Amino acid sequence: MFQPNNQISFQTRALSVKDSSALMQVDQNETSIVVRDEMQNGGLAHAETIIYYSKKLQDDLHMLGMKIKEHEENLKFLKTQKSKLDDSILDLQVRSHSSSIPKTENENNSQPQPEEQTTEQILRHEKSAAGILCQLKTRHGTQASHLPLTKDVLGIVATLGTLDDDNLSRLFAEYLGVETMLAIVCKTYEGVKALETYDKEGCINTSSGLHGLGASIGRTLDGRFLVICLENLIPYAGEFVADDPQRRLDLIKPRLPNGECPPGFLGFAVNIINVDSTNLFCLTASGYGLRETLFYNLFSRLQVYKTRAEMVLALPCISDGALSLDGGMIRSSGVFSLGNREDVGVKFPKPLETSTVPENYNEADRLVKEMKWKKDKMLEDMKREQAILEKEKSNFEKKKQEFLKFLAESSSYATQHQSQAAPDRFTPR
Numbered sequence: 001m002f003q004p005n006n007q008i009s010f011q012t013r014a015l016s017v018k019d020s021s022a023l024m025q026v027d028q029n030e031t032s033i034v035v036r037d038e039m040q041n042g043g044l045a046h047a048e049t050i051i052y053y054s055k056k057l058q059d060d061l062h063m064l065g066m067k068i069k070e071h072e073e074n075l076k077f078l079k080t081q082k083s084k085l086d087d088s089i090l091d092l093q094v095r096s097h098s099s100s101i102p103k104t105e106n107e108n109n110s111q112p113q114p115e116e117q118t119t120e121q122i123l124r125h126e127k128s129a130a131g132i133l134c135q136l137k138t139r140h141g142t143q144a145s146h147l148p149l150t151k152d153v154l155g156i157v158a159t160l161g162t163l164d165d166d167n168l169s170r171l172f173a174e175y176l177g178v179e180t181m182l183a184i185v186c187k188t189y190e191g192v193k194a195l196e197t198y199d200k201e202g203c204i205n206t207s208s209g210l211h212g213l214g215a216s217i218g219r220t221l222d223g224r225f226l227v228i229c230l231e232n233l234i235p236y237a238g239e240f241v242a243d244d245p246q247r248r249l250d251l252i253k254p255r256l257p258n259g260e261c262p263p264g265f266l267g268f269a270v271n272i273i274n275v276d277s278t279n280l281f282c283l284t285a286s287g288y289g290l291r292e293t294l295f296y297n298l299f300s301r302l303q304v305y306k307t308r309a310e311m312v313l314a315l316p317c318i319s320d321g322a323l324s325l326d327g328g329m330i331r332s333s334g335v336f337s338l339g340n341r342e343d344v345g346v347k348f349p350k351p352l353e354t355s356t357v358p359e360n361y362n363e364a365d366r367l368v369k370e371m372k373w374k375k376d377k378m379l380e381d382m383k384r385e386q387a388i389l390e391k392e393k394s395n396f397e398k399k400k401q402e403f404l405k406f407l408a409e410s411s412s413y414a415t416q417h418q419s420q421a422a423p424d425r426f427t428p429r
Contacts, residue, residue, distance in 0.1 A: 002289040015302070018103075023163070023299070031379065040313070048195065049227060050410050052182060053197060053406065054406070054410075056302050057399065057402065057403045057406060058403075060399050061400065061403060062397055064392060064395055064396040064399055065396065067392045068389065068393060068396060071385055071388050071389040071392060072389065073388065074385050075382060075385050075386065078378055078381055078382045078385065079259065079382065081378060082375060082378050082379070082382070083255075083259070085371050085374060085375045085378065086253065086261050087253050087261075087373070088371055089368055089375070090253060090261070090265070090266075090267060091241050091244070091248065091267075091271075091370050092367055092368050092371070096153050103131060115159070115349050117349060118158055118159055118346065118347070118348070118349045119134050119137075119138070119159070121345055121346045121347070122134045122156060122158060122159075122182065122346060123135060123138070123344075124345065125178075125182060125345075127214075127219060127220060127221060127222035127223070128182055128221075129182070129184055129195070129214075129220075129221060129227075130156045130158075130182035130183075130184060130225070131182075131211050131219065132210055132213055132214045132217070132219050132221060133150065133153065133156065133184065133210075134156070135217055135219060136150070136217070138215065139217070148194065149195070149209065149213060150196055150208070151191075152186050152187050152190060152191025152194065153184060153185070153189055153191060153195075154184055154185045154187055154230070154279075154283070155183070155184075155185055155187065156181075156182060156183070156184060156185070157176070157181050157183045157185060157228070157294070157298070157351070158173070158181045158182065158346045158347065158348060158349075159164070160185060160275070160276075160279065160290060160294065160369035161273040161274060161275060161290075161295065161348050162273070162274045162276075162348055162350060162351040163272070163273055163274065163349075163350065164274070164347045164351065166347075166350065167325060168272065168304070168325070168358060169344065169347040169350070170301075170341070170351075171323050171325075171329075171341075172269060172273065172323075172347075172348060173321060173344045173346060173347040173348065174329070174341060174342050174343075174344055175269075175302070175321075175329060177330075177344065178344040178345060178346060179225075179226055179378050180226060180298065181346045181347075182225070182226070182346060183225070183226035183227065183228050184225065184226070184227045184228070185227075185228045185230065185294060186227060186228070186229050186230065187229075187230050187231065187283060187284065188229065188230075188231050188285075189229050189231065189232060191229070191301045192227050193231050193429060194209065195209050195210050195227060196209045196210060196211065197209050210225075218346065228294060228297075230284050230288070230290075230293045230294060231284050231285060231286070233293045233294065233297050234291045234297070235284075235288045235292045235296065236249055236291075236292035236293075236296040238250055238251070241271075245277075246271075246274065246275065246280070246291075247275075247280050247281075247291060247292075248271040248291070249270060249271055249291065249292065249296065251268050251270075251271070251301060253265070254303060254314060254317030254318070255317060256314070256316065256317060257316065262305070262310065262313060262314035262317055263310055263313070264305045264306040264307055264309075264310025264311070264314070264324075265303060265304075265310075265314065266304045266306060266325075267303075267304055268299070268301055268302060268303060268304070269299040269302040269303075269304055270291065270295050270296050270298075270299040270300070270301075270302070271291075273291075273295055273299075273348065274351055275289070275290050275291050275295070294315060300320040300321075300402060301319065302320055302321045302322065302323065303317075303318060303320075303321070303322040304322070304323050304324070304325075305318055305322060305323070305324045305325070305328070306324065306325055306326075307324050307325070307326050307328070308324045308326055308327070308328035310324070311323075311324045311328050311330065312328075315330075318330060318331075318333060319332075319333050319341060320332065321333075321335075326339050351365055
């Protein structure tokens with residue numbers, strides 16, 4: 001917003017003019033020119049001229065100040081609209097994956113289905129809780145989900161989300177780590193308690209729960225394992241992206257000090273991962289889905305960038321970590337993960353079908369192009385408004401200097417007239 005310079009203050013015994021406006025305009029109510037009784041008629045006429053010209057300059061300054069304010073508000077509005085367009089473009093790009101995340105070209109139709117691949121990866125961890133549950137599901141199919149032990153189990157973290165890009169899948173898995181990827185997810189705490197029981201001394205009862213199940217199929221459960229209880233997680237409490245079938249979270253995009261979104265920013269990990277439609281709504285008693293509970297707690301506001309270089313440039317905007325497609329990793333503000341990539345052995349599968357049908361891809365692509373065109377027009381409007389604003393500020397500065405010069409000349413006149421009129425006060429009448 002346009003800021004005034006120091007207030008202009010001028011006062012003599014014959015002339016008093018004050019300026020106390022936020023836009024350098026002179027308040028007419030505080031402008032007064034007092035002419036002493038001893039002044040001659042010629043002096044009074046000149047004082048009236050001073051008053052008239054002073055009022056005219058004040059009006060000019062006021063009008064210029066209002067124009068400056070108007071163009072500043074126009075610029076502020078355009079910048080807000082541009083930011084909204086930037087956010088919408090990013091949301092559409094993440095939704096369609098058509099222009100923001102390059103796909104790896106290593107698909108082979110002879111390979112097993114993605115979900116089967118993930119299950120095979122989990123089964124390799126034979127003595128893990130996740131491996132035992134997958135073995136149970138493989139042997140007994142849908143009947144396994146009706147057992148008292150597993151009826152509240154939603155699945156394994158690695159099986160509850162999908163990613164269109166294999167490279168991102170490996171990066172996300174490395175960021176979470178194998179222990180989290182193999183974590184069991186339960187809807188309620190009752191489900192957590194069913195997985196492991198204890199005797200009176202507090203020791204694990206190896207004949208019940210997952211320990212008993214593992215022993216019954218020849219897979220002894222070894223070591224600790226993570227269990228995530230959805231109803232005990234603190235969910236995301238904000239809004240969702242409008243008209244998004246995936247119910248992505250409406251997170252505030254990162255901004256550099258100049259107000260621009262960092263170059264190379266592709267989106268938030270929590271929004272890039274796909275969630276099966278059956279798990280998007282009402283998985284908890286409070287009505288929360290997987291994205292705003294499980295994945296929000298796992299990824300928080302983890303940002304994704306195209307390159308390490310772009311990720312490093314965005315450091316001032318990164319609070320909850322970041323990843324780059326070329327392997328860069330920041331785990332949290334000030335904590336960098338260096339070295340070669342690590343394959344954790346378990347990754348998120350690709351969706352069985354493209355997350356959006358080709359028509360939707362084309363529609364999203366069309367909308368992105370339309371929004372970018374609007375953004376270009378908006379940038380032109382902003383450039384034009386900025387030029388007008390600079391011109392009005394220049395005009396205001398010139399008018400202010402004219403006013404200051406006028407005040408100085410008026411002061412000189414008043415001083416001279418006072419000195420000429422002063423002897424008359426002591427002349428006998």
